[in-house]
Amino acid sequence: MHIVFFTHLFPVRGRTTGGAANYVANIARIMAEHGHLVEIITESEFEETFYWNNIIVHKIKATRGFQDTGKQMSVVKKLLKNICRSYWYNKEAARIHKEKKIDIIQSVNSYGLALLRKRNIPYLVRLSDYPALWSGANRPEFDFNQCIASRRFDEEIQFIALKRADALVVPSVLVQQLIYDRIGKKPQLVESPVLIEEEEYTDFKESFESDPYFLTYSELNYRKEIHIVAKIVDKLLTQYPDMKYIVCGRDRLILYGNKYILVSELFQLSVTQHADRFIFMGEISNRKRMFSIIKHAKLCILPTRVDNLPNTCLEAMAFGKIVVSSTSHYKTSVEQLLIDGYNGFLSDVDNEESLYQKIVYAMQLLDADKELLQNRAMERVKELTPEKVYVKMMAIYEKTIENFKQSKQ
CATH class of the missing domain: 3.40.50.2000 (Glycogen Phosphorylase B;)
Structure with missing residues (x-):
């Protein structure tokens, strides 16, 4: 199977960069070790393609024109940044797909990447957070219910993108229920693999x-x-x-x-x-x-x-x-x-x-x-050994691809 991952952060050369990034590294390595062709598209200030643990990594300038200045970004600018991000990730995927057919794309965290998804490739999103809740919890005063009730426009765009995905996966029951309550689409639950060499x-x-x-x-x-x-x-x-x-x-x-x-x-x-x-x-x-x-x-x-x-x-x-x-x-x-x-x-x-x-x-x-x-x-x-998680994810990939093909008939 040819699997392409989208991730805005990716740890390479022995570095650690956080939970979502390490999840990508773990799941990508598991898939590659089982003989699948795995490619990762991630973003950087410069473009580069290299091999990492038998995985092809493509660094792209996905947010060109939206450099982080340390200042808080306006809602409109955040929206434009996410649209720009979606465009460049999916353009790179289309280039790869033209060279060798992609069986499935898995986006890790959304950031609206599915907004401009290619309709000829099955698309799955694995969520690592719930935007309004995570941003609210990073403020000094935190109110869970107030965060859940948030309806900020830039966050709504991300939920619209999730609806465009063919399948959703989450590692926690909490986020599974929150997403289901918000968009009426229940993600499948697969806990994160633990991979320590x-x-x-x-x-x-x-x-x-x-x-x-x-x-x-x-x-x-x-x-x-x-x-x-x-x-x-x-x-x-x-x-x-x-x-x-x-x-x-x-x-x-x-x-x-x-x-x-x-x-x-x-x-x-x-x-x-x-x-x-x-x-x-x-x-x-x-x-x-x-x-x-x-x-x-x-x-x-x-x-x-x-x-x-x-x-x-x-x-x-x-x-x-x-x-x-x-x-x-x-x-x-x-x-x-x-x-x-x-x-x-x-x-x-x-x-x-x-x-x-x-x-x-x-x-x-x-x-x-x-x-x-x-x-x-x-x-x-x-319970979270790589082999057990691999079996669960492969079943989801295969079912997502099957449903995608049936929807095109």
Whole structure:
């Protein structure tokens, strides 16, 4: 089968760039390893075609004329950017299709890419977020119901694009239901594959590894409750004088009061008593190094306001780590992976005392109980082996292609 992936972000040469990007890398490698011809179209400031793990990667200038200036983009400009993006991705796919017939296109996250889709190629979208909810959760104040009720024009265009797809896939029950409620089209549920190569278990020697440490690694923003994490670091390091606290993730600007500051500055303002035992490492782009840091962590603290089966949680569980994350009345989607007290712990969203108490409880577990939780976490992740996900995705591809052919008769 000839499969082409669309993705606006793609990790190459051992780098990590986030959950959706890593999903593309994992699923593309799985398909290529099973003998399928796999090509990836992604965007860049320059054009380039190269091979990566037996996969052909095409970098294109998909947003030419819409360079990121750091300023907030108007709704109209966002719309035009998404239309431009759709045009260039689909133009490149048409070029490839002319040379060798494409059996199916899988777009990872939409960004309206299906708006100008080619009607002669089956088209599937795998969603990694719900636009209004994700953008709302990245603001200091978060209201789930208000985000769901949002009807911004630039977001509506993305939902119109989803309706034009032949099939939809999501990894979480939460996003599956939200999309169904919004457009009346129910996506198929396929949880993300966990693909960690044996060579990626290699240890990196870090200067802080001589001491036990708490670890938070993720996108560093309000959606990942980084403001709550910042509030509990000093309290935890006071409670556990032999521990350090490590934060990994790309330093970015967040709104703090009436101005924007870097996340690293937020921690400087918040961690005042034990700054000598707090380490802000920034983005760890080398997968092997990041996995080594996860493997040696005492506890992984990965709260979230809302998510779509977070890769950070999956990776930590794969290494047998005890994870403390979040839950709420609306469900954050982490509940799909973690059962509180069974294979991890779930605190209340945006509640620093709840998060602190769950961490303290996890730290007090007897060794036998810790081992039991760790084994259960690893067992849950075993359900997401590449082979199992491959079988599910191939069934969806084949059914989508079959339905597409029938619709053309």
